Amino acid sequence: MRRMNALLALPVLAVLAGCVTPDQPPQGYATLPPDSVQGAGDPTRAAVLGTSYAFGNPGTLAGNPAAAARAVANYEYLATELPYGPRWRGMNGPIGPLFADGLRELRPAIGIAPNAPAQPVVQSLYAASRAINAGDQAAAERSLSGPIFVNGGAATLQRLANLPPLPRVAAATALAAQELDRQDRLGSPRGSGGDGGGSGGRP
Template identity: 40%
Template sequence: MRLFSASPLALAGALSLALSLGACATLPATRNTPFLPAGVFGTYQDNDIGAINQSAWAFASPANTRGNPIEAARAIIALEYLSGELPENPRWVGMGSTIKFRINEARGDLRHIVGIRPDAPPQLVVNALLALAWDLQFGNQTAALQALASPVFTQPPRVTLQALSNLPYVQTANLATVRAAEVEFPGGGVRG
């Protein structure tokens, strides 16, 4: 007795669907792409889309992160992540190399502004900023300052926290992240 019978067309459709869904998945962490836990940018967004949304919103205007180092840290985490994810994940093969270059350039600019070593491994930067955001969210100022005492930072913790609380307008970050959002959401800008 035969329990399953499928036409070659149905099998091809199922295979196409499986490959399409797999192409949307985040790749494992690499030297250039840090691991991010699920939900860093929201419950219903994968990390790629969440990082694009977060960074495009945060860098559109300094007012979006002013006085909110948690959101500033999340935006920098997004740049750290996108700098590796966009060039390495086949999902983004259609995104122009200029956008990927500009995202990496924006990451360097933000590292300079905040006081993150230019040669710091992205995973260490992300780990420190995730710890900072977590500690600030739960009101643990002492632990937050300890997170900023990581060797990836070049300034004293209070100076770094002040930089995160008052990010200036960074044109490279604004333009690069808006372009990435336009590729992901043609004609519609950032969507949540």
């Protein structure tokens, strides 16, 4: 009987083991550029609210590759920050697994290499967004060229302008926004303020 109980427990232990979050993000930490938020706002809070709205209302990104590039970059940043940044340890729910699952959905949709470090992805997407807004298509394509973007700059821009449904990304960002609101209502110091650099107070 004891042997049978031990065997039945194995699948449960395997699931729990699969949910363990490593000490550092597999894709490395990332920070946001200064122009990720206007004024003296908190870049992480802005990224949470912005991505939740954008991916929860994908029509706002249709035909707007500049906005889509920023939204994807912000998600890449949040996937490194929310599960691992000490400032956000008060968030409930499976933030880490949800953001990791969303990243596995998002990167193939854009054409981002699965093993690409997060920081150059963020930098390249923001550079492309700036170039698009400046009317410099060639510079935008150059920003999205190289081994990180497996389909090349022009194809990546086309994908950003025509994002497919991304339900797992939307679920992750929706939970993050809900948790941010909950922390605000509870008066949690982790859910307010900011260091202005998009680092979430990491050492």
